[in-house]
Amino acid sequence: MTEVKAAGGGDAPADVGGVDLKGAMFGFVSELKGFRQDIQNKLQAQEERMNMLDRKTAIRGRAPLSTTAETEVPHQKAFNAYLRCGDDDGLRGLVIEEKGLTVASDGGFLAAPQVAETVQNVLRSGASLRKLANVVAVESSAYEVLVDKGDVGAGWATETAATESASGGIERISIPVHELSAMPKASQRLLDDAAFDVESWLAERIADKFARSEAAAFINGDGLSKPRGILSYPTAPVATAADGEIGVITSGALGDFSPEAPADALIDLIYALGAEYRANASFVMNSKTAARVRKMKDAEGRFLWADALSAGQSAQLMGYPVLISEDMPDIEMESLSIAFGDFHAAYTIVERPDLRVLRDPFSAKPHVLFYATKRVGGGITDFRALKLLQFA
Secondary structure, three states: OOOOOOOOOOOOOOEEOOEEHHHHHHHHHHHHHHHHHHHHHHHHHHHHHHHHHHHHHHHHOOOHHHHHHHHHHHHHHHHHHHHHHOOOHHHHHOEEOOOOEEOEEOOEEEOOHHHHHHHHHHHHHOOOHHHOOEEEEOOOOEEEEEEEOOOOOOOOOOOOOOOOOOOOOEEEEEEEOEEEEEOOEEEHHHHHOOOOOHHHHHHHHHHHHHHHHHHHHHHHOEOOOOOEOHHHOOEEEOOOOOOOOEEEEEOEEOOEEOOOOOOHHHHHHHHHOOHHHHOOOEEEEOHHHHHHHOOOEOOOOOEOEEOOOOOOOOOEEOOEEEEEOOOOOOOOOOOEEEEEEOHHHHEEEEEOOOOEEEEEOOOOOOEEEEEEEEEEEEEEOOHHHEEEEEOO
């Protein structure tokens, strides 16, 4: 007979009814562990499949802009390597599939998007006609626009008799684009410095030179290898100005404002412009002329000039914004020192959006030159939307 001891002390029975309790318990625990491990393996596999599906869904649902952003990162890295050490393998092999463009070209390489955008922001915020004019982006070598040279005739008609109207004159104006270039210079030692932000430095130098060159051309350019400026076109008195001529108002004194009523010339200039253009009109003059004008007062002693109320706004002269452009001439004999008009209608700036950079480590050793080019053009498209004040 098998000996059975109390639970409070002694050893547990080896078997009960001929069954090995230790072996049965060990087998049960082993099976339980195997079952738990199998469940964990299945849960882990299911989690991995769900993560893979989530990644695929995110990629498929990604906005097209993110795809472009992914291509900008390699472009920026390759462009940085090209600027620092002249390694152009990355740029030559890089293809922007979304735009169908190869980065490499005979005229240099397309600048990284961050550099091109920085340059554009500076050009848009500079003190030039770009802030007021109509800016058009093109891919061709010229921009053509059709302009109405006469008002389309109109008439009244009855049920029994119709009145034929005369057709307005149409003229085709072509504005070619010209190559604007800048050539900043840096030492190779500076380019080798990893802490030096070469892209920001290059963008600032290019933008500064481009902005000054553009501003001068939009005012005084002769149209030969540069945009044609507003002061290069023929002028005539407002009463006799024909197509292709800018109407002119005289100041009443030679090389100065009229001593008796200096503000009268400004009033005449404003109302020489058609009413359809005055709503969007602005003055353009340089700082010396502005210093003269802002001292003028009306009959009641109030200044005609009103300073801007907040940053980013323009000063007002007789209720119209004033753009200070240092390329406008000073007040002197026969000078055309003040322009007034709707410049968005009067002047069109044409540009190709791409900015190209060519690295030249040979021409100015031990320095490295960066030849940056951009194509820009400009010209008057509506002579009726612009008037000039001549000091005569």
